[in-house]
Amino acid sequence: MRSTRTIDISTGLFVLLGFAAILFMVTQITNREFSLMSDSYRLEAAFENIGGLKPGAPVSMAGVTVGRVEDISYDMKLLKAVVTLRIDGRYNEIPNDSDASIFTAGLLGGQYVGLSPGGSEQPFRNGDQVEFVQDAVVLENLISKYLFNSAAQESEAATTPATAPAAQE
């Protein structure tokens, strides 16, 4: 039997390692950044379609992450998806006519909210509504639009040769 001191020390080391591993998983692997400072403010934006946006997705301005998507809900009165954005308190001078759009990172990547600054003198305040929004681009809609367009062009192309010779005569 080893002495209690050795047991205590190695148990302590083990428990410490375990908690360090948990801490590493929570802070380094996930997309949550635990800022000890609760110095941040919320904005709301109502979208017609948010695509695959999830809570925790980054909010970026010019590629710099300035906040996170905190909550997503569906407003039964507006009939829109309401996205709550939590913006870091450091970025408190964002013009209040800035617009929010939902973008996709890469072809397969996750979706994020991009803010592009407007020209207003007034900055956003806590609880403000982002007025100018642009919905997520849904790939299926794009494809169907493209298919319908090309189908329409084809049918146009099919009808024009019949009328064109008549016009020439």
Added chain:
Amino acid sequence: MTILRELLQSFLTFLERVGRLARFALQLLVITPAGLLRVRPIIEQVYNTGALSLVIIMTCGLFVGMVLGLQGYDLLTRFGSEEYLGTATALSLLRELGPVVTALLFAGRAGTALAAELGLMRATDQIAAMEIMAVDPMRRVVLPRFLGGVIAMPLLVAIFIVVGLFGAQLVGVQFFGVDSGSFWSQMRSAVELSDVREGLIKGFVFGIACSLIAVYEGYNALPTAEGVGRATTRTVVLSAVVTLILDYILTALML
């Protein structure tokens, strides 16, 4: 007719074992609050089950992670998306491999030790001696071992996952030259806090199951050399089967 009767008989034996295990678990649950106050024996058991399993957990974690790195890289280059290696390894380690492999190793390393120790105590009449001295062996011997295992398992799972990630990073980034930045950032953007929670909950549940099976089998071992051996074997087999079944149930619940 005899076959049917035998089937019925074995089914009844199975039910009896389940019932006894459940009763044993309830007994443990009842004395747990009081047992938690006696910290000293629990620390010793955390040392026995946790700290002593550390080396094997870290070694296996490293190699599981490295294999994930190899296989993941091979698979993902076919789609030209090897920057998702971090995401793939992190999710598979957090959700499945971490808890399950740790539980299997735990059953092999710590579970067998517990079962053999308790079985030997039973075989050498130490448990009977305690009962004679009016010392409750459930409180004194079984409970700290059970609690030590339950505390140690989630920590072992966490260590396994983190070491595994570094193993995957070693193979993917250092050997194959996947971009280090995209390895970690893709992982970070895809892994949710709920994935970490899922892994830890699984680790906790598997810890309860494996520790319970180990102490139950050891405590109720036949007091012979053969009985102790059979108890150890049953611990490993039962722990593995129960872990995999529980894994399916938990995954279905949390997905």
